[in-house]
Amino acid sequence: MTVSPHLPLPSGEGRGEGGHALTQPSPEGRGLAPPLPPDTLLSARGLSLRFGPITALDAVDADLWPGEVLAIVGESGSGKTTLLNVLSGRLRPDAGTVSYRDPAGDLHDLHQMPAPALRALHRSDWGFVHQNPRDSLRMRVSAGGNVGERLMAAGSRHYGSIRAAAIDWLQQVEIEPSRIDDMPSTFSGGMLQRLQIARTLVTHPRLVFMDEPTGGLDVSVQARLLDLIRTLVARLGIAVVLVTHDIAAARLLAGRIMVMQGGRVVEQGLTDQVLDDPQHPYTQLLVSSVLQA
Amino acid sequence: MAYVAVKGGERAIAAAHAWLASARRGEPSVPLLQPAQIEQQLGRAVDRVMGEGSLYDRELAALAIQQAQGDLIEAAFLLRAYRTTLPRFLHTEPVETAEMLVLRRISAIFKDLPGGQVLGPTYDYTHRLLDFGQEETPPPPHEAPAEPAPVPPVFGILGREDLVEPDPPRTEEAPGDLTREPLAFPAARDVRLQALARGDEGFLLAMGYSTQRGWGGTHPFVGELRVGEAEVVVTPPELGFPISIGDLVLTECQMVNQFGGSKQAPPQFTRGYGLCFGHAERRAMGMSLVDRAMRAEELGEAVGAPAQNVEFVLYHSDNVEATGFVEHLKLPHYVDFQSELETVRRMRRDAQAAQQQEAAE
Amino acid sequence: MNAGYNFAYLDEQTKRMIRRAILKGVAIPGHQVPFGSREMPLPYGWGTGGIQVTASVLGPDDVLKVIDQGADDTTNAVSIRRFFGRTAGVRTTTRTQEATIIQTRHRIPEAKLREDQIIVYQVPQPEPMVRLEPSRAETKRMHALAEYGLMHVKLYEDITRYGHFATSYDYPVMVNGRYLMAPSPIPAFDNPKLHRMPALQLFGAGREKRIYAVPPYTDVRSLDFEDHAFQPRRAPHACALCGSRSSYLDEVVTDDRGTRMFVCSDTDYCAERVAEGQKEAAE
Numbered sequence: 001m002t003v004s005p006h007l008p009l010p011s012g013e014g015r016g017e018g019g020h021a022l023t024q025p026s027p028e029g030r031g032l033a034p035p036l037p038p039d040t041l042l043s044a045r046g047l048s049l050r051f052g053p054i055t056a057l058d059a060v061d062a063d064l065w066p067g068e069v070l071a072i073v074g075e076s077g078s079g080k081t082t083l084l085n086v087l088s089g090r091l092r093p094d095a096g097t098v099s100y101r102d103p104a105g106d107l108h109d110l111h112q113m114p115a116p117a118l119r120a121l122h123r124s125d126w127g128f129v130h131q132n133p134r135d136s137l138r139m140r141v142s143a144g145g146n147v148g149e150r151l152m153a154a155g156s157r158h159y160g161s162i163r164a165a166a167i168d169w170l171q172q173v174e175i176e177p178s179r180i181d182d183m184p185s186t187f188s189g190g191m192l193q194r195l196q197i198a199r200t201l202v203t204h205p206r207l208v209f210m211d212e213p214t215g216g217l218d219v220s221v222q223a224r225l226l227d228l229i230r231t232l233v234a235r236l237g238i239a240v241v242l243v244t245h246d247i248a249a250a251r252l253l254a255g256r257i258m259v260m261q262g263g264r265v266v267e268q269g270l271t272d273q274v275l276d277d278p279q280h281p282y283t284q285l286l287v288s289s290v291l292q293a
Numbered sequence: 294m295a296y297v298a299v300k301g302g303e304r305a306i307a308a309a310h311a312w313l314a315s316a317r318r319g320e321p322s323v324p325l326l327q328p329a330q331i332e333q334q335l336g337r338a339v340d341r342v343m344g345e346g347s348l349y350d351r352e353l354a355a356l357a358i359q360q361a362q363g364d365l366i367e368a369a370f371l372l373r374a375y376r377t378t379l380p381r382f383l384h385t386e387p388v389e390t391a392e393m394l395v396l397r398r399i400s401a402i403f404k405d406l407p408g409g410q411v412l413g414p415t416y417d418y419t420h421r422l423l424d425f426g427q428e429e430t431p432p433p434p435h436e437a438p439a440e441p442a443p444v445p446p447v448f449g450i451l452g453r454e455d456l457v458e459p460d461p462p463r464t465e466e467a468p469g470d471l472t473r474e475p476l477a478f479p480a481a482r483d484v485r486l487q488a489l490a491r492g493d494e495g496f497l498l499a500m501g502y503s504t505q506r507g508w509g510g511t512h513p514f515v516g517e518l519r520v521g522e523a524e525v526v527v528t529p530p531e532l533g534f535p536i537s538i539g540d541l542v543l544t545e546c547q548m549v550n551q552f553g554g555s556k557q558a559p560p561q562f563t564r565g566y567g568l569c570f571g572h573a574e575r576r577a578m579g580m581s582l583v584d585r586a587m588r589a590e591e592l593g594e595a596v597g598a599p600a601q602n603v604e605f606v607l608y609h610s611d612n613v614e615a616t617g618f619v620e621h622l623k624l625p626h627y628v629d630f631q632s633e634l635e636t637v638r639r640m641r642r643d644a645q646a647a648q649q650q651e652a653a654e
Numbered sequence: 655m656n657a658g659y660n661f662a663y664l665d666e667q668t669k670r671m672i673r674r675a676i677l678k679g680v681a682i683p684g685h686q687v688p689f690g691s692r693e694m695p696l697p698y699g700w701g702t703g704g705i706q707v708t709a710s711v712l713g714p715d716d717v718l719k720v721i722d723q724g725a726d727d728t729t730n731a732v733s734i735r736r737f738f739g740r741t742a743g744v745r746t747t748t749r750t751q752e753a754t755i756i757q758t759r760h761r762i763p764e765a766k767l768r769e770d771q772i773i774v775y776q777v778p779q780p781e782p783m784v785r786l787e788p789s790r791a792e793t794k795r796m797h798a799l800a801e802y803g804l805m806h807v808k809l810y811e812d813i814t815r816y817g818h819f820a821t822s823y824d825y826p827v828m829v830n831g832r833y834l835m836a837p838s839p840i841p842a843f844d845n846p847k848l849h850r851m852p853a854l855q856l857f858g859a860g861r862e863k864r865i866y867a868v869p870p871y872t873d874v875r876s877l878d879f880e881d882h883a884f885q886p887r888r889a890p891h892a893c894a895l896c897g898s899r900s901s902y903l904d905e906v907v908t909d910d911r912g913t914r915m916f917v918c919s920d921t922d923y924c925a926e927r928v929a930e931g932q933k934e935a936a937e
Contacts, residue, residue, distance in 0.1 A: 153803030159879040302727040373693035475688040475863035617698025632822035
């Protein structure tokens with residue numbers, strides 16, 4: 001697992017003794033937004049969003065480096081899913097910007113991109129793994145067709161190659177290649193999720209957003225899936241933004257972690273440091289509530 | 294038998310038309326039906342054909358019904374085709390239905406109200422017993438009162454307490470017109486209402502019914518149903534001021550629906566609206582139910598039922614389009630079918646060959 | 655000609671509106687242009703789109719041929735030809751070579767068309783992806799963004815399931831390298847004729863209210879895979895009347911024991927070949 005370089009700290013309140021950053025600076029203490037580091041894949045500054053009277057996001061910053069896994073954790077209502085949707089361009093914030101760095105190294109303001117460009121991005125360089133695989137898979141198309149779709153959307157026109165790529169990817173996600181022509185309706189929940197992953201990774205995206213990828217699965221199935229994700233992500237050097245309420249999953253997969261509560265980031269830093277030595281009361285609560293295996 | 298290329302399509306069609314004319318006429322000893330009889334005594338059929346034909350002309354509608362041998366969708370089609378040839382001169386001013394010369398006005402939400410519950414000529418309370426003595430004594434003609442009393446609209450009462458959503462604000466924009474422009478989505482309410490006003494009565498009835506049975510829809514009440522003569526006013530550019538050019542008989546239905554309110558808005562009643570030519574209550578009521586269902590998204594309600602699916606409703610409401618496409622299946626399709634035949638034969642050959650090969654191995 | 659109706663039934667303003675839509679279609683080959691389709695005296699689904707297009711481009715000096723299933727004498731072709739006879743009084747013909755405008759349902763004539771000809775196709779369903787995605791709002795977006803992956807997925811599934819493409823008519827094509835188009839329910843066999851055709855090709859869908867066009871000499875390619883090429887297919891027989899082994903054939907059942915014969919679907923083409931054959935025999 002790649003270890004990310006040292007994080008620049010927001011100006012304002014000081015840091016605690018443990019060495020990792022504390023809460024977001026108070027509105028009074030907030031000065032200029034921290035500058036964008038030169039080599040991040042994705043950077044967000046000052047993201048705010050309200051749904052009527054509810055504050056979903058409150059001045060959230062985030063950075064993601066190539067090849068690293070960033071977990072965003074919190075209970076439901078914390079704003080983590082909203083943050084994921086804003087970072088991936090699916091939801092527009094009331095304030096703040098999300099900057100994406102393309103393979104050529106140029107920065108783009110994500111929410112200013114024209115719709116065709118954003119859709120093209122989602123089909124190639126980016127991926128999105130939904131909590132419910134049925135939201136992404138075509139249930140009346142064979143497994144092979146599902147895996148091959150992004151290739152065909154990107155212009156691939158050789159049936160044999162598409163099929164070979166599908167077989168290869170089914171193997172990589174530990175689905176029997178003989179099931180390539182089967183309909184997803186014959187697959188178990190865990191298999192559907194692995195099929196969704198294959199379908200998403202087939203175009204070698206550099207960045208994948210994952211929304212509770214193990215939600216709704218049996219505990220044993222979850223463990224196998226997490227292991228698979230960890231292996232694939234490490235081997236392919238994919239950057240991942242992972243939203244989960246499962247602390248154990250975050251610890252297994254993520255190098256860095258952001259803890260959210262009420263739309264704000266209350267604590268962030270290296271996963272092991274935050275989880276072993278939580279500073280914020282909410283983080284302490286989260287960590288202590290995880291059942292020890 | 295030697296095969297000769299089939300000819301004689303022209304003669305076959307001419308013969309078919311002749312037979313049709315004879316079938317339409319029926320027994321020569323039975324008196325020929327006059328359009329005036331249809332117009333007077335089959336008035337509800339005339340009203341339906343005017344509505345679905347999108348043309349208010351009782352004599353033409355009666356003629357169409359006779360020419361179509363009583364097939365009302367065929368008659369509506371005749372009117373629509375005729376309508377295409379008519380030039381468009383003007384738009385009217387919005388019709389003031391509140392000032393209608395009321396034949397019938399009822400409200401289900403108040404026991405009594407200013408203007409009263411005017412039953413009018415309705416089937417509602419008849420007993421559906423076939424009457425075998427219809428030809429014997431003609432009924433006495435109805436005497437209309439000399440001074441018709443005003444019939445103020447129900448929504449004036451509800452509106453005073455701000456209980457019901459107000460009329461949408463009037464704009465200067467011309468309303469959309471499906472007879473000139475193709476349907477495009479998202480479809481605004483003016484275009485949706487136009488599509489419903491000329492939609493198939495059976496379809497509107499079924500869709501409205503579905504909302505009552507749980508497929509979308511909140512509990513509806515008939516706020517007001519009125520039938521009567523409404524004045525048509527136009528402002529010709531040559532004159533520059535409005536003039537009345539006559540009356541139309543219209544049916545108007547306003548449904549009142551519950552609305553729980555949202556974080557932004559306090560609870561209020563919402564409305565569904567229906568308006569059509571002639572005396573056509575079933576159509577106006579179905580229309581208002583479907584109108585309300587199609588507003589689900591606008592009102593922040595969950596959208597899932599067929600009647601709430603705007604694309605589904607608007608694309609399938611026009612019976613002239615529908616019957617054309619359904620009945621076109623009678624046209625020769627033997628060329629496309631031939632392609633399918635060859636494909637199926639080939640697939641079966643391939644499958645058999647594969648089976649034989651497997652058996653051999 | 656029936657007095658009381660404008661030439662070719664439609665008023666001039668309506669024709670102008672339709673021609674504007676046609677011009678847009680010609681300017682953007684394969685793109686569906688919405689138009690204010692009018693109710694016609696023939697039912698929707700029976701060629702009103704083709705009729706409106708023909709009515710808008712027809713002039714008094716034109717020579718009109720109308721075919722259905724490739725034949726001039728099928729009932730609907732007769733009906734449409736009579737309609738124009740009554741409302742326009744133009745010369746009509748069954749000879750493809752003589753026609754300046756050919757309105758067709760479900761076939762392209764076998765004879766190669768010329769630059770001075772217009773072929774008008776009757777289209778029941780203008781949207782090539784309708785069976786995969788019924789929502790018009792969504793397919794409109796897909797066309798705008800050239801997102802045709804779904805169509806290729808369908809072809810992939812066909813190869814997987816059957817070993818070849820399952821669509822035998824109305825086979826989707828890519829026009830000018832940009833728009834996915836439904837060529838109308840012509841047999842896949844006819845698709846190659848669309849490619850770089852010297853004649854102007856106009857497509858009218860009356861009920862669905864769309865017009866589209868393929869200008870002369872435009873690239874039109876049937877969708878396929880590099881390793882599974884599109885192959886036009888016909889019944890593997892010769893025409894029992896004229897002997898052609900290259901024209902599209904109709905299968906005709908001749909008795910109640912299932913005896914069948916195959917004859918050209920293009921009746922004009924067949925009749926010409928038979929006439930030439932007799933002439934040769936006589937010489």
